[in-house]
Each structure stands twice: as structure tokens, then as C-alpha cells.
Amino acid sequence: LSNERERRKEALQIQMHALGADAFLVTSPVHLFYMTGRIFDGFYYVPAQGDAVELIRRPLTPAQAGAIRLKSPAQLPDLLHGAGLPPPKHLALEDRELPYAEYTYLSGLFPGASILGGSALLYRIRMIKSPYEISLLREGAKVHDETHRRIPSLYREGMTDWAFSVEIEHQIRRMGHLGIMRCAGIRLETCSAIVLSGDSAGSPSPYDYSLPGGGRHPSAPMGPDNHVMRPGDTVNVDFCGNINGYLTDITRTYAVGYVKPEAAAAHAFSLSVMRAIEHTARPGVLCSDLYHLAWDMAESAGYADCFMGTVQQAKFIGHGIGLQVNELPVLTKSDATPLQSGMIIAIEPKLICPGVGPVGAENTYLVTEGGTERLTLCNEDIAILGHSKP
Amino acid sequence: LSNERERRKEALQIQMHALGADAFLVTSPVHLFYMTGRIFDGFYYVPAQGDAVELIRRPLTPAQAGAIRLKSPAQLPDLLHGAGLPPPKHLALEDRELPYAEYTYLSGLFPGASILGGSALLYRIRMIKSPYEISLLREGAKVHDETHRRIPSLYREGMTDWAFSVEIEHQIRRMGHLGIMRCAGIRLETCSAIVLSGDSAGSPSPYDYSLPGGGRHPSAPMGPDNHVMRPGDTVNVDFCGNINGYLTDITRTYAVGYVKPEAAAAHAFSLSVMRAIEHTARPGVLCSDLYHLAWDMAESAGYADCFMGTVQQAKFIGHGIGLQVNELPVLTKSDATPLQSGMIIAIEPKLICPGVGPVGAENTYLVTEGGTERLTLCNEDIAILGHSKP
Numbered sequence: 001l002s003n004e005r006e007r008r009k010e011a012l013q014i015q016m017h018a019l020g021a022d023a024f025l026v027t028s029p030v031h032l033f034y035m036t037g038r039i040f041d042g043f044y045y046v047p048a049q050g051d052a053v054e055l056i057r058r059p060l061t062p063a064q065a066g067a068i069r070l071k072s073p074a075q076l077p078d079l080l081h082g083a084g085l086p087p088p089k090h091l092a093l094e095d096r097e098l099p100y101a102e103y104t105y106l107s108g109l110f111p112g113a114s115i116l117g118g119s120a121l122l123y124r125i126r127m128i129k130s131p132y133e134i135s136l137l138r139e140g141a142k143v144h145d146e147t148h149r150r151i152p153s154l155y156r157e158g159m160t161d162w163a164f165s166v167e168i169e170h171q172i173r174r175m176g177h178l179g180i181m182r183c184a185g186i187r188l189e190t191c192s193a194i195v196l197s198g199d200s201a202g203s204p205s206p207y208d209y210s211l212p213g214g215g216r217h218p219s220a221p222m223g224p225d226n227h228v229m230r231p232g233d234t235v236n237v238d239f240c241g242n243i244n245g246y247l248t249d250i251t252r253t254y255a256v257g258y259v260k261p262e263a264a265a266a267h268a269f270s271l272s273v274m275r276a277i278e279h280t281a282r283p284g285v286l287c288s289d290l291y292h293l294a295w296d297m298a299e300s301a302g303y304a305d306c307f308m309g310t311v312q313q314a315k316f317i318g319h320g321i322g323l324q325v326n327e328l329p330v331l332t333k334s335d336a337t338p339l340q341s342g343m344i345i346a347i348e349p350k351l352i353c354p355g356v357g358p359v360g361a362e363n364t365y366l367v368t369e370g371g372t373e374r375l376t377l378c379n380e381d382i383a384i385l386g387h388s389k390p
Numbered sequence: 391l392s393n394e395r396e397r398r399k400e401a402l403q404i405q406m407h408a409l410g411a412d413a414f415l416v417t418s419p420v421h422l423f424y425m426t427g428r429i430f431d432g433f434y435y436v437p438a439q440g441d442a443v444e445l446i447r448r449p450l451t452p453a454q455a456g457a458i459r460l461k462s463p464a465q466l467p468d469l470l471h472g473a474g475l476p477p478p479k480h481l482a483l484e485d486r487e488l489p490y491a492e493y494t495y496l497s498g499l500f501p502g503a504s505i506l507g508g509s510a511l512l513y514r515i516r517m518i519k520s521p522y523e524i525s526l527l528r529e530g531a532k533v534h535d536e537t538h539r540r541i542p543s544l545y546r547e548g549m550t551d552w553a554f555s556v557e558i559e560h561q562i563r564r565m566g567h568l569g570i571m572r573c574a575g576i577r578l579e580t581c582s583a584i585v586l587s588g589d590s591a592g593s594p595s596p597y598d599y600s601l602p603g604g605g606r607h608p609s610a611p612m613g614p615d616n617h618v619m620r621p622g623d624t625v626n627v628d629f630c631g632n633i634n635g636y637l638t639d640i641t642r643t644y645a646v647g648y649v650k651p652e653a654a655a656a657h658a659f660s661l662s663v664m665r666a667i668e669h670t671a672r673p674g675v676l677c678s679d680l681y682h683l684a685w686d687m688a689e690s691a692g693y694a695d696c697f698m699g700t701v702q703q704a705k706f707i708g709h710g711i712g713l714q715v716n717e718l719p720v721l722t723k724s725d726a727t728p729l730q731s732g733m734i735i736a737i738e739p740k741l742i743c744p745g746v747g748p749v750g751a752e753n754t755y756l757v758t759e760g761g762t763e764r765l766t767l768c769n770e771d772i773a774i775l776g777h778s779k780p
Binding site: 029033037038039040041058059060061093095096097098099100101102103104117119163166169170173174178179180182189192203204205206207208214216217218219220221244245311312323 | 419423427428429430431448449450451483485486487488489490491492493494507509553556559560563564568569570572579582593594595596597598604606607608609610611613634635701702713
């Protein structure tokens with residue numbers, strides 16, 4: 001783990017050099033965790049070369065080697081000086097995580113420095129996962145697979161989509177889900193399982209999310225809306241697993257009692273898109289290529305109006321994932337990033353079957369030298385809910 | 391509800407006048423919800439006087455009266471011009487909610503305007519709750535009370551604090567908890583029930599929270615740490631209720647099997663602090679007065695070393711609450727805000743009994759003309775866990 005810390009610090013220093021920054025003050029929880037392996041109230045100060053320094057306000061634990069106790073951020077310049085570090089000339093701060101007021105406050109502590117937005121550097125490093133991170137994702141995927149296998153046993157006849165989501169969350173929490181779904185980019189405020197059934201799966205929402213649902217209350221406009229799931233309805237269950245800080249993403253489709261033929265056909269189409277992406281994705285292929293591959297298939301098959309939503313269609317076919325959902329890369333038509341070995345991407349070709357509900361699947365993949373490896377292995381077929389009680 | 395919107399808009403316009411802003415671009419989810427009653431991806435533009443305008447990017451719903459469709463934030467100046475609004479000269483933005491990059495991007499769209507930090511204006515308005523908001527808080531408090539009454543039935547012998555928290559969350563979600571705990575100010579990332587028992591209740595954490603616990607994983611350093619609760623241990627259960635967007639805050643103390651005398655004494659002391667605050671708090675009393683009242687009592691009673699924590703003690707005795715936990719006012723030694731009628735405050739005098747666990751209670755109060763009204767009415771005594779299975 002200390003090798004891992006060292007590797008990440010050096011990767012950041014290389015990025016800093018390219019940006020022209022001679023120091024980076026890492027501040028946000030997700031990036032403190034990425035750089036140091038834990039979350040604290042304080043700072044991780046990375047100079048252009050040499051060792052980084054932790055400055056810790058809380059937790060108030062006994063002093064640790066290399067860590068400096070900090071009472072107020074105002075002490076930063078003095079404490080860094082005391083640690084023998086020269087004042088920064090070009091200081092990078094997290095421009096996409098820090099609120100404006102905090103960013104400008106921290107900038108003001110270093111009046112001799114020019115301030116550079118540095119979030120993108122961290123996103124870029126995090127995009128490629130190390131063998132250690134991949135091992136955590138594999139571990140998480142196994143538990144996540146198992147939760148999906150148990151989902152049919154949680155269904156009861158006459159349940160609402162909301163009630164079903166509550167039982168699913170209970171199951172995943174019992175299996176060690178940490179209860180946090182960190183989300184980059186969009187202002188997502190829920191960490192709940194998204195369970196959608198019937199036409200309400202196509203409800204528009206504030207979020208650029210693949211089938212977010214409209215929610216049951218205007219203060220939480222996402223997820224199930226608390227209607228009773230009817231026989232023949234299809235049901236999508238989409239949530240991120242999180243047992244160790246690293247997220248995996250799986251969607252599976254269920255059907256109440258039986259599968260209507262149009263749902264079976266649309267689901268089979270979704271899986272054919274998944275297979276086509278699996279066979280195409282490899283290092284060097286552009287993210288936008290995969291987006292177009294999926295959309296071209298949807299148009300040829302006559303599903304263009306219900307692919308990735310109906311009233312509101314998501315403008316991507318997948319996304320990077322790791323410490324947060326929606327990491328780089330994002331598989332949109334405008335992202336010309338080539339895939340690289342070590343990326344982790346979730347692929348989610350979903351459709352809405354009008355009058356029936358959502359179908360499709362979502363898997364998490366590791367990009368390898370030779371192509372992709374699927375990490376989420378639970379069965380992709382539509383599973384029947386309530387079959388055991390005819 | 392449209393009266394409520396109008397009232398809030400006018401309150402903001404009064405605050406804007408004092409700041410010297412002739413427009414406010416409201417952007418964050420919590421403040422869009424506060425100002426408009428729903429959350430969308432877009433903006434709520436409030437001019438110095440007259441009607442405000444909603445500019446909506448998502449959800450893609452049919453056009454609404456007074457709402458303008460927006461594809462990109464870059465269209466803002468043109469769309470506002472098209473709506474007959476003059477260009478702002480002094481534009482307020484949410485400096486504590488918007489990331490630096492977004493704040494500066496939006497600033498750049500209005501090169502002719504000076505930009506003013508406006509978050510504090512919204513915090514100040516939200517501090518005083520309207521009769522409508524108070525009715526929602528009352529409704530939420532009733533459900534929240536009922537969840538605490540059911541907690542003892544969820545305990546099983548040999549449970550860990552983590553497993554107990556999972557069952558409690560399941561219960562509150564079944565009763566309609568929306569699964570979101572919005573939090574102002576600190577970078578809190580969990581929405582889970584905090585269940586703490588034994589000495590680990592005093593574990594230090596990154597958060598300035600009253601007894602946060604250390605958590606079970608470094609990526610989620612708060613809450614239960616998954617140790618088995620032993621006979622005689624006390625257990626604190628602290629979570630925010632949320633069935634309608636407005637949060638209520640309750641902590642109650644439980645004990646496994648029986649109550650040790652030192653825990654009973656410390657708990658009785660906590661309740662005596664609660665009563666003293668209830669009898670003192672009224673409009674005009676300063677927040678800092680209540681902080682000192684509590685701490686003076688703790689020192690006189692010999693509890694100074696274990697009041698509000700041990701290794702790490704919280705530096706407040708309560709906080710405002712509403713759409714977010716940690717609203718204004720915060721009851722610290724430095725907050726000289728006088729209480730006002732219509733404030734909602736959570737009061738949480740807690741202690742740690744070394745070798746036994748956490749004790750104390752937390753209630754949510756409405757400040758009234760005559761004093762305070764307690765909204766959270768469930769029994770404050772220590773409830774026994776596992777008694778039914780001797």
C-alpha cells in the first residue's frame with residue numbers, strides 16, 4: 001500500500017510538471033482518499049519533487065510519521081515553511097471539487113503564487129487503475145454479483161417499486177455495502193438502489209443518467225416513484241456496489257410473473273449491443289466509436305426512440321468508474337479518448353419497452369491489452385419475480 | 391405553495407438589496423428546491439424586483455408557465471435578454487455551493503457584471519422557517535418519533551453495531567425515509583444511521599460532529615465500526631428523519647440488557663442539560679449563551695472530559711436544521727446570533743461513559759415567541775435492548 005501511495009504521488013508529480021505547477025494542495029475527500037488511503041479534514045501537499053506532506057486537522061489521532069498537526073488552514077504557509085518546503089510559485093488546487101469560497105480563501109494564503117486548476121490532473125491519473133485497485137474492484141464485483149442473485153427472493157406480490165428498492169438496499173447493506181455512492185460531475189444526492197418498472201422508468205429527471213426515474217418526492221427526483229409493479233412489467237435494478245471504496249456498476253432486468261415478447265426482444269437486442277461493444281472495445285478504440293456503434297445498432301433495429309430513455313434520452317453509452325461513478329472516460333459522441341489498458345468502464349445499453357418497462361443490462365469491464373474482461377458475471381437474462389408463488 | 395414561493399423570492403430580493411446585488415442566479419439543488427419547490431438542472435434567476443425566471447435544462451418536461459428551456463448555460467445571457475431582463479450589473483452567485491470552475495464559468499458569461507458571493511443570503515433566509523415549513527417538520531417528526539419507538543424490536547442478541555444500523559435503516563426506509571441527508575458546511579458523504587456503542591463511540595473522525603464514530607472502512611470514516619455490542623454497553627442511535635425534504639434530528643440511548651449505574655447517572659445529567667436549555671432558550675438569547683450553559687454544567691458536574699466526545703470533542707451543543715443538517719444557527723461559543731422565533735434547532739448534549747458507551751439525547755425544537763417547543767416527543771429514557779429474551 002505504501003508503494004501504491006508512492007506510485008500515485010509520482011504520477012501526480014508528472015502531471016504537475018506538464019501543467020507547470022510546483023505544488024498541489026489536495027483537499028477533497030475523494031482525492032485525499034486516493035492519494036493517502038484515508039479521509040481526513042486537512043490537506044495533502046505535493047511538491048514538484050520529493051516527499052509529500054499530510055497536514056491534519058481532524059481526526060485528532062496520535063501524531064503519525066510525516067503528518068503535521070494543523071488547527072486552522074491559515075497556518076498552512078507557516079507549517080509548510082517549517083517543514084522545509086519552499087513557498088509555491090504555481091500552486092494547483094481542486095477547481096472542480098472546492099467551492100468557490102474555499103478555493104479563493106486557500107488562494108489568498110499564498111499571495112506569491114499563481115493558482116492553477118488541478119482537478120483534471122487527478123481525474124486523468126485515476127482513469128487508469130493499478131493492479132491493486134483492480135483487485136479491489138474484482139473483490140467488490142463478486143459481492144455485487146451475489147446481491148443480484150438474491151434479488152428475486154426479495155420480491156413479494158403487489159410490491160411497489162419503492163418497497164422493492166428498500167428490500168434490495170437492505171440486502172446489499174447486510175452484505176457489507178458501505179452506504180456511500182460517490183459521484184463525480186453531476187450533482188447527484190442519492191445513494192439508493194434505482195428500481196424502475198413500467199413506463200415510469202422513462203420519467204425525465206434533472207440528471208444525465210441512463211434511466212434515472214422520477215422519484216417519489218420533488219426533493220429527491222430520482223429512482224422509484226412508489227407505484228405497484230404489475231404482472232408482465234419489466235423492472236430494472238441498477239445500483240453501485242461498494243464494499244471497499246471502489247464502485248462496481250451492474251444493472252439487471254427482472255419481470256413480474258412472465259416476460260412479454262416485446263420485452264424479450266428488446267432485451268435480446270440490448271445484450272447484442274453489449275456483445276458488440278465487448279468484441280470491439282480494446283486499447284486504441286475511441287470512446288466515441290463505442291457510442292456510435294451502440295446508437296447505429298439502435299437505429300438499424302428500430303429502437304432509436306426508446307434507446308437510453310424515451311422522453312429524455314441519456315447522451316452516453318457508458319462511463320468510467322472507480323472511487324466515483326462517472327469517472328473518465330465517458331462514452332459520449334464527443335469523447336475521442338482512446339481506450340487504454342487498465343481503464344474500468346461500465347457499459348449500459350438500456351431500452352424502454354413502451355407499456356412494459358425498462359430492459360437491458362449494465363456490466364463493469366476492465367480494459368486489457370487484448371480487449372475487455374467482464375468483472376460482473378451474474379446472469380444477464382431477464383429473471384422472473386414471483387415465480388415461486390404462482 | 392405559490393404564496394410560499396413568492397414569500398421566499400421577496401425575502402431574497404430584500405437580502406439582495408442589502409448586498410447591492412441586482413440579480414441572483416440560484417443554481418444548487420438545495421437552493422433550487424428552496425426557491426421553486428423542485429430540483430432541476432438549470433437556474434432560477436431572481437432580478438432586483440419583479441418576477442423570477444426558471445431556466446431549465448433537465449428534466450425535459452413539457453414547457454411550464456414562466457419556465458424557459460435552456461440547452462447550455464452559455465445561452466443564459468441571450469435567454470435573459472429575450473425575457474426582457476436587463477443585463478445584471480452586480481450578480482450574486484452561490485459561492486459556497488458552486489465549485490470554483492463552475493462559479494468562474496458562470497461569472498464569465500456576464501463580463502459586464504461584478505460578481506458577489508451570495509450563499510450567505512440564502513442561509514439567512516432559510517434560518518427562519520415559515521408556518522408551511524414548520525408543518526412539514528411536524529409531520530416528519532411524528533414519523534421520526536415512531537421509528538425510534540420501533541428500534542428495540544430490531545435488536546438481536548450478539549449483533550454488531552453495524553448490523554443494528556442496517557436494520558434501523560431498513561425500518562426508516564420502509565416508513566418512507568427518502569434516503570437523502572443533505573448536509574451543509576462539512577463534506578459529509580454518508581446518509582446512514584449512526585449507531586455507536588461502547589468506547590468506539592469516542593473514536594475521532596474527520597468531521598466536526600457530535601459523536602460521529604470511526605466507521606468500518608477508511609473510505610467511509612464515520613458511524614459504526616462493526617464490533618459486537620456487549621451486555622451493559624450503551625448504544626446511541628442518531629439519524630435525521632426525512633420523509634418530505636425537511637430533516638428532523640433525534641438521538642436516543644439504548645442499553646444492551648441492563649443499564650450500568652454510571653451510564654444512568656451520565657444520561658440523567660444529559661437530560662438535565664436538555665431541560666436547562668429548554669428553560670433558557672427563547673428569542674433574544676444568544677446561541678453562545680446556550681453553548682456556555684451546557685459546558686458550564688458539564689464542568690460543574692465533572693463531565694468536562696467526556697462531554698461531546700473524549701479524544702475529540704465537538705465544539706458545539708446544537709445546530710439549525712431544515713433542508714440540511716447544520717443550517718444556521720450553530721450553537722458554538724463564537725456564534726452571537728440571538729435566537730429568533732421560527733428557528734428550528736437540534737440540541738444534543740451527549741457524553742461518553744468510559745468503558746460503557748455513549749449516553750444522552752438529541753431533540754429538534756421550534757423557537758417560539760415564548761420559548762421553545764419540542765417537536766421530537768419519543769421517550770428520552772434509556773431503552774433496554776434484548777430484554778424480551780432474557
